[in-house]
Amino acid sequence: MTSKQLSEALRVGTVVVPAAGMGTRFLPATKTVPKELLPVVDTPGIELIAEEAAAVGADRLAIITAPNKQEVMRHFEAFPDLVETLEARGKESQSAKVKRAHSLLNPIAVEQDKPLGLGHAVGLAESVLAEDEEFFGVMLPDDIVLPMTAMTAMTAMTAMTAMTAMTAMEQMVAVRDKLGGSVLLAVEVPREQTFNYGVFDIQDTDDESVKKVVGMVEKPDPADAPSNLVATGRYVLDRKIFDALRRITPGKGGELQLTDAIELLIQEGEPVHVVVHQGTRHDLGNPGGYIPANVDFGLKSDVYGPALYTQLKKIIADYEAEKGLS
Numbered sequence: 001m002t003s004k005q006l007s008e009a010l011r012v013g014t015v016v017v018p019a020a021g022m023g024t025r026f027l028p029a030t031k032t033v034p035k036e037l038l039p040v041v042d043t044p045g046i047e048l049i050a051e052e053a054a055a056v057g058a059d060r061l062a063i064i065t066a067p068n069k070q071e072v073m074r075h076f077e078a079f080p081d082l083v084e085t086l087e088a089r090g091k092e093s094q095s096a097k098v099k100r101a102h103s104l105l106n107p108i109a110v111e112q113d114k115p116l117g118l119g120h121a122v123g124l125a126e127s128v129l130a131e132d133e134e135f136f137g138v139m140l141p142d143d144i145v146l147p148m149t150a151m152t153a154m155t156a157m158t159a160m161t162a163m164t165a166m167t168a169m170e171q172m173v174a175v176r177d178k179l180g181g182s183v184l185l186a187v188e189v190p191r192e193q194t195f196n197y198g199v200f201d202i203q204d205t206d207d208e209s210v211k212k213v214v215g216m217v218e219k220p221d222p223a224d225a226p227s228n229l230v231a232t233g234r235y236v237l238d239r240k241i242f243d244a245l246r247r248i249t250p251g252k253g254g255e256l257q258l259t260d261a262i263e264l265l266i267q268e269g270e271p272v273h274v275v276v277h278q279g280t281r282h283d284l285g286n287p288g289g290y291i292p293a294n295v296d297f298g299l300k301s302d303v304y305g306p307a308l309y310t311q312l313k314k315i316i317a318d319y320e321a322e323k324g325l326s
Helices: 003-009 045-055 080-088 092-104 118-128 159-164 168-179 191-196 241-247 258-267 287-300 305-323
Strands: 014-019 060-065 106-111 135-139 143-146 182-188 198-204 210-218 229-238 272-276 280-283
Touching (some): 014 045, 045 135, 060 118, 080 092, 118 258, 135 168, 143 229, 168 272, 210 258, 229 258, 258 272, 280 287
Parallel strands (some): 014 060, 182 272
Antiparallel strands (some): 135 229
């Protein structure tokens, strides 16, 4: 398979991004600024998601948004006056940053009037899919999965080398292409932390990085967890998920849970697999995960990395001295 054929085979047309939440864990900042626009260094989280979606060939980003969160959509506009001003002042790099989001892909707003669960949000996207789209991607903006862009593919790659050169979403689409159905992304956590997550009940396949899902358990007691592989915010879903969402029963607060619809597909014999992610994952959904993400991205920045490294060493040394840890 050539690099061009590999790219075409792993293309996702539409990526759905549920972004209608209130961002309560970031109050008071999110009283006026949507959580999805909080910057990781200098780039809003929603733009990082758009970059990852564009890297798997998506040309449409279906953003599920609340009526009072139109600023998220506005971020993808062109801002011609600002671009003109920056370029007139010779600020070409800043101009490129402003233009970048607008050039990545086509954002489509899908309004969710009430927060009725992840399943409800995903179900709203059915109306924006093209008729020939048999599957689509879902990326939760709280989760940043690295690497977001693939390494350059070589024409003569072995299958194993090709897989390691892919992004998580590309790997997931490759598994869908081979095994059908829906594919989710899993990360390993210490067993004592499984009570925080949806946990997969799995069976091995002939690929150690791919597991067949035979069930899912939501936030189990660690002693009862079927594995230590938990769901993270990336999905490649077969279009059959929409029918399943119409047939499940709303839970607490009238919310439709995506997990319940996936469980229904499993019970009905539809193939569901997970790819075990070997890279890095950052949780932007709470300050405890958001801060390390900024440090990680900051250290990797050619502009900010060297100075940040020096500053962090001093901050850590001062902290250790203050706490008697050195």
